[in-house]
Amino acid sequence: MQDNQQHDDNLRIAEVFLDTVWIERNLAENTLSSYRQDLQQLTDWMKPQGLSLLTITAADLQNFLAERLEQGAKASSSARQLSAMRRLFQYLYREKQRSDDPTAVLSSPKLPQRLPKDLSESRIERLLQAPSTEIPLELRDKAMLELLYATGLRVSELVGLSLSDVSLRQGWCVC
Helix, strand or coil, X not given: CHHHHHHHHHHHHHHXXXXXXXXXXXXXXXXXXXHHHHHHHHHHHHHHHCCCCCCCCHHHHHHHHHHHHHCCCCHHHHHHHHHHHHHHHHHHHHCCCCCCCHHHXXXXXXXXXXXXXXXXXXXXXXXXXXXXXXXXXXXXXXXXXXXXXXXCCCHHHHHCCCHHHEECCCCEECC
């Protein structure tokens, strides 16, 4: 019976946290749904042991993540789950419901680096021809696509460029 009460308390804490981050951080619906599912799995795992979100230890959380990996969870799922737990425990610490953040000592699982997929020449040609040159906004888009393709810039680098970084007359760009 006490396990059920503790589980209900854990679920309430998680729901208040999710409501708070949804409002404060304007999380996407998919992110919120993933966090909810991840925290549900954690609280379900805690239930038979009678653990509380307010007192669970880093060792307990490490055991939870290890069990998930043993059950076949992917490293990317564990990394996302750890991210949800980090946010939850940072929130509980910030709200003075905990005196520590047990996730602070946990390391993220190593994720394989994915290389970007390259496009065929025909797909690149279609992409570069898509924007109209008649409409100024689409002409800008075309210039941005051409610059990305010609230089290998990242999108974040491209949008960070200022007019002083580009000389159309001399044909250069400082990235």
